[in-house]
Each structure stands twice: as structure tokens, then as C-alpha cells.
Amino acid sequence: MQDARLRLLSVLLLSVASFISVAGAALTVLWLLLYPGYLVAALRSRALYLLLSVLGLVALVMTYSGGDGISYLARMGVLLLLGFTIVRGWSPGEFLDLSVWLFGGKTGFDLGLAIEMTMQGFDEASREWSRVKTALQLKDMQPGFRSIPAIGFLLIHTRLLRARDQSDLLITRGYHEGGSCCPVFRRSKKDIIASFCTILILCIALFPFRDIFILVM
Numbered sequence: 777m778q779d780a781r782l783r784l785l786s787v788l789l790l791s792v793a794s795f796i797s798v799a800g801a802a803l804t805v806l807w808l809l810l811y812p813g814y815l816v817a818a819l820r821s822r823a824l825y826l827l828l829s830v831l832g833l834v835a836l837v838m839t840y841s842g843g844d845g846i847s848y849l850a851r852m853g854v855l856l857l858l859g860f861t862i863v864r865g866w867s868p869g870e871f872l873d874l875s876v877w878l879f880g881g882k883t884g885f886d887l888g889l890a891i892e893m894t895m896q897g898f899d900e901a902s903r904e905w906s907r908v909k910t911a912l913q914l915k916d917m918q919p920g921f922r923s924i925p926a927i928g929f930l931l932i933h934t935r936l937l938r939a940r941d942q943s944d945l946l947i948t949r950g951y952h953e954g955g956s957c958c959p960v961f962r963r964s965k966k967d968i969i970a971s972f973c974t975i976l977i978l979c980i981a982l983f984p985f986r987d988i989f990i991l992v993m
Contacts, residue, residue: 777811777865777967777970777971778961778962778963778964778967779961779962779963779967780870780871780873780874780961781874781877781961782963782967782968782970782971783862783865784874785971785974786807786970786971786974787858787859787862789974789975789977789978790804790807790858790974790977790978791855791858792978792981793974793977793978793980793981793982794851794854794855794858794981795851795855796981796982797851797981798847798850798851799980799981800851800977800978800980800981801850801851801853801854801855802850802854803977803980803981804854804858804977805854805857807970807973807974807977808857808858808861810966810970810973811861811865813864814861814862814864814865815857815861817861817864818857818860818861818863818864819857821860823860824856824857824860827856828853828856831848831849831852831853831856832849834848834849835848835849835852866895868892868895868896869892871888871891871892871895872885872888872889872891872892872957873888873957873959873960873961874888874959875887875888875891876888876957876959877959877961881956881957882953885956885957886953888957893939893942897935897938897939900935900938901931901935904930904931904934905927905931908927908930908931
């Protein structure tokens, strides 16, 4: 989805639909099939399965305590999948454009710049982690629990150094607050249709078909 505004609207509507009903969660999964490239990339993420395993434990506890753990796991799992898939579609500059469009050139620019720098940090951390794994493989070593503190310290230390460099660069250029940005959004017919489908999914989640038939009868 190219238009960040439609993407934000779709995420909000699908999140509500997935949270309130299993039917909404199932339809959200079908909606994600409209963007198979991002979905496949999300399914390859190990972090997704780690979080799903945590949700599974919570759902198991809920089931043994008399709650509906299966429904919870299905709905929350789809929410995680939705988040991971949407993030895969992010491109540099989108959050800045969206924030300026929503909140103006002062607050929106500051907020968008902070989000862009955060997303860039996550992307760089992911690439650094890949380089760490490659280095360990070259040394015929496997990352384990003993190496987690050292690797974590390395990633955090590197991120802090780069954050300091970025702040020094902004100060050197005289940045104080706000800025000039002309948001540009591109959308296709597929994006418009997909956004309209999210409205239908939310309506189905709020008013199941059986309730509609009862009202008609």
C-alpha cells in the first residue's frame, strides 16, 4: 500500500476488527493476502514466532483458568501478524510525510523526524545483528544465552553512538524545532479498494451476518 494515510486507516480499522471478533481476525488474514510479499517477509521473522509463543503461554493459562484462550490467541496473533506485515511496507520518509500532514510543520515535523530516526535505528540494528551472526558463523560459533549480554551490549552501544552523531549533526545544521516538508502521497486503485475492504471487514466484525439476517427477518 503506497499511500501512508490509507495504510494508517486500514491498520486502525483492521486492528479493531481483529480485536473484537474472531471473524474480523480471519478476514484480516485474508486481507493481508492482498500484499503477499510483505506477508511472506513477516512470516520469516523469528521475532514474530517468539511473540506468538508468549501469546500461546498466556492463552494456555487463560484456558486452564476458564477463559477463552483459543479466541484470545487467534485475535492477538492476527494483530501481531498485521503489525509485522505493515512494518515491512515502510519506506524512508513516509512517517515524516504522514506526521506533517496530520499535525502540521512544527509538531508534525518533530514527531515525524523522531519516528523516522527510530525506524532507521531498528533497521540498522537488524542489519548489525545479521553481521554479528555472519561473524559468529565464520568463527564456527553459534549464538547462545551466554553471548546474548555481549551482543546486546554491542548493539545498544553502537546505537547510542550513532544517536549521538545524529544529534550532533542536527545541532551543527542549526536545527531547533519544526521544519519545512511538503508531503507527497501516491495511491493506486488497489489501495483504494483494499481500504474500502477494511471498512467492510469492520462492519462484519461489529455486526455478524446472523445478526443482520435476524434484523431483516
